[in-house]
Amino acid sequence: MSEHKTWKSFIDSETKKPYFKKIRDRLLSDNASGKIILPEPKNFFKAFDSCEMKKVKVVIIGQDPYHTPGVPNGLAFSVNRNSKLPPSLVNIFKELEADLGIKNSIGDLTAWSKQGVLLLNTSLSVCAGLPASHSKIGWEFFTNTVINVIQKKENIVFLLWGKHAQKKKGLIKDNNFILEATHPSPLSANNGFFGCGHFSKTNNFLISLGLDPIDWQLE
Numbered sequence: 001m002s003e004h005k006t007w008k009s010f011i012d013s014e015t016k017k018p019y020f021k022k023i024r025d026r027l028l029s030d031n032a033s034g035k036i037i038l039p040e041p042k043n044f045f046k047a048f049d050s051c052e053m054k055k056v057k058v059v060i061i062g063q064d065p066y067h068t069p070g071v072p073n074g075l076a077f078s079v080n081r082n083s084k085l086p087p088s089l090v091n092i093f094k095e096l097e098a099d100l101g102i103k104n105s106i107g108d109l110t111a112w113s114k115q116g117v118l119l120l121n122t123s124l125s126v127c128a129g130l131p132a133s134h135s136k137i138g139w140e141f142f143t144n145t146v147i148n149v150i151q152k153k154e155n156i157v158f159l160l161w162g163k164h165a166q167k168k169k170g171l172i173k174d175n176n177f178i179l180e181a182t183h184p185s186p187l188s189a190n191n192g193f194f195g196c197g198h199f200s201k202t203n204n205f206l207i208s209l210g211l212d213p214i215d216w217q218l219e
Contacts, residue, residue, distance in 0.1 A: 007048035010149065014142055023138040027125065036128035038065050039072040044124045046074025050113040056150055057116035057211060058157040058202055061165040064123035067131050075119035077184075078109035091184040091193065096216055099199045104218045115214050120146060122164065147171045155209055157202045161193065177205050 004010040014020060030037055039046070062076030071083045077092060079085065085093070085107045093104045113119055122143045127133040147168055150156055154175045160166045162183025172178060181196035182188040203213035 005053065007053050011045055011048065014145060019138045019141045026137040030127055036069055038067060038069060038126050038128055039074045043074035047076065047113065047119050050110050051116060051118045055116040056118050056153070056156065057206060058159065058214060059118045059120055059150060060159045061168055062119065062121040063164045064121055064126045064132055064135055067126045067129055069128050073108060075109050075113055076121045078119055079107035081106060081108040083107055087186045088184045091186065091189045095194055095196065096199050099197050100216060102216050106218050111218050112214065112216065117214060118150065144171060151176050157205055159198055162188065
């Protein structure tokens with residue numbers, strides 16, 4: 001898959017590269033100026049802690065963490081267990097119920113992650129109250145490299161929801177399974193996210209390879 005066997009090895013290597021110094025410098029600068037950085041720094045790489053490199057079967061690409069303090073937990077679209085569900089996640093759960101009849105009310109998606117669903121934001125940090133504030137500080141180099149490492153494995157399901165995620169399509173080779181739809185945001189969900197059937201299509205593909213399907217039930 002790559003010269004790295006674990007995410008820890010990969011992250012240790014990437015954080016030593018020159019581009020990552022720029023990320024670190026910006027984070028320190030924002031912190032020094034009194035801005036609140038989300039999620040907590042210990043959770044920047046949580047998506048990799050709960051989804052082992054060798055187990056990755058599905059990748060869901062988000063944009064940046066939720067920018068409300070106490071809400072993001074380091075996994076794309078996921079929130080801390082006691083947080084109110086954000087509108088995009090409400091719509092993800094609506095589509096899941098329509099597709100597979102599964103009802104979820106807990107917004108912590110760690111159980112998906114542990115089964116091999118990498119919930120990857122393209123920026124791994126954000127300033128509170130300032131969406132996309134860290135979208136151009138260098139995280140894109142890191143997450144593009146993550147995508148490149150994963151897609152070499154072949155037969156990975158990539159769920160690209162919205163234009164931001166779909167910009168990553170060019171990084172993914174054709175021997176993977178790419179599903180596209182509009183973003184689950186209330187602004188666009190009615191234009192192609194609802195009815196996309198991505199949860200059942202993902203599982204049907206995994207089953208066709210002889211792999212275990214994802215149990216999307218969270219509770």
